[in-house]
Amino acid sequence: MFSCEIVEPDLNNPLDTEANAEKGINPPALVFSPSSVNTSVGGNAILRVYAQEVTGVAGIHAKIQYDNTKLAVSSVSPGTFFNSTQAPIFIYEDNAGVLDIFTFYMGSDQTKDGTGDVALITFRPTLAGESQVQFTTESELLDPQDVPIEIKGLGTGVVNAQ
Numbered sequence: 001m002f003s004c005e006i007v008e009p010d011l012n013n014p015l016d017t018e019a020n021a022e023k024g025i026n027p028p029a030l031v032f033s034p035s036s037v038n039t040s041v042g043g044n045a046i047l048r049v050y051a052q053e054v055t056g057v058a059g060i061h062a063k064i065q066y067d068n069t070k071l072a073v074s075s076v077s078p079g080t081f082f083n084s085t086q087a088p089i090f091i092y093e094d095n096a097g098v099l100d101i102f103t104f105y106m107g108s109d110q111t112k113d114g115t116g117d118v119a120l121i122t123f124r125p126t127l128a129g130e131s132q133v134q135f136t137t138e139s140e141l142l143d144p145q146d147v148p149i150e151i152k153g154l155g156t157g158v159v160n161a162q
Contacts, residue, residue: 024153025152025153025154025155026152026153027052027053027054027152027153028051028052028053028054028055028057028141028149028150028151028152028153029051029052029053029151029152029153029154029155030049030050030051030052030060030062030118030135030139030141030151030153030154030155031049031050031052031153031154031155032047032048032049032050032133032155032156032157033047033048033050033117034047034157035155035156035157035158036157036158036159036160037157037158037159037160038160038162039125039159039160039161039162040125040161040162041125041126041127041128041161041162042124042125042126043124043125043161044074044122044123044124045071045122045123045124045125045159045161046120046121046122046123047120047121047123047133047157047159048079048117048118048119048120048121049062049064049079049101049117049118049119049120049121050079050081050115050116050117050118051081051115051116051118051141052115052153053114053115054112054113054114054115054141054149055113055149056111056113056143056144056149057105057111057112057113057141057142057143057149058104058105058110058111058112058142058143058144059102059103059104059105059140059141059142059146060101060102060103060104060118060139060140060141060142061100061101061102061138061139061140061142062099062100062101062118062119062135062139063098063099063100063101063135063136063138063139064098064099064100064101064121064133064134064135064136064139065097065098065099065133065134065135065136066097066098066099066123066131066132066133066134067097067131067132068096068097069126069127070125070126070127070129070131070159070161071123071124071125071126071131071133071159072123072124072126073094073099073121073122073123073124074122074123074124075120075121075122076092076094076099076101076119076120076121076122077090077119077120078090078103078118078119078120079116079117079118079119079120080116080117081112081114081116081117081118082103082104082105082106082107082112082116082118084105084106084107084108084109085107085108086106086107087106088103088104088105088106089102089103089104089106090102090103090119091103092119098136099121101118101119103118103119110144111143111144123159125159125161127161128161128162129160129161130158130159130160130161131158131159131160131161132156132157132158133156133157133158133159134154134155134156134157135154135155135156136154137154139151139154
């Protein structure tokens with residue numbers, strides 16, 4: 001005898017353009033994936049920063065605000081969006097509830113288009129409860145001449161610690 005369990009698919013895809021548009025997040029956008037993470041106090045909550053449907057981008061400044069009374073940043077590492085034959089420039093700075101991530105494309109074609117992960121952030125919850133993580137309006141997409149490209153949507157993320 002065999003048994004099978006039916007698993008409901010998770011249809012809450014933070015990279016789904018239509019679903020984001022319903023939330024007022026239109027591309028080009030910066031979003032988190034997953035948009036919500038459940039973990040335990042002292043555990044790991046991993047959020048990826050995604051550039052969604054961008055065109056002509058040479059640099060990204062993601063300014064992220066989080067509640068540093070409930071969350072600590074354990075690590076920040078580059079994503080794959082700016083990968084080429086030469087590694088991207090990747091710098092981050094964590095200052096009491098504000099995480100600044102700066103990354104710059106070093107490929108010979110000078111810019112990137114599309115959707116991809118820019119960074120991977122590992123948070124460690126220090127207190128139980130729900131904590132919101134959000135991009136600030138100071139976040140930027142930049143062209144090769146360092147001219148800002150309009151961001152039409154900024155996503156939010158949630159870390160829920162038990």
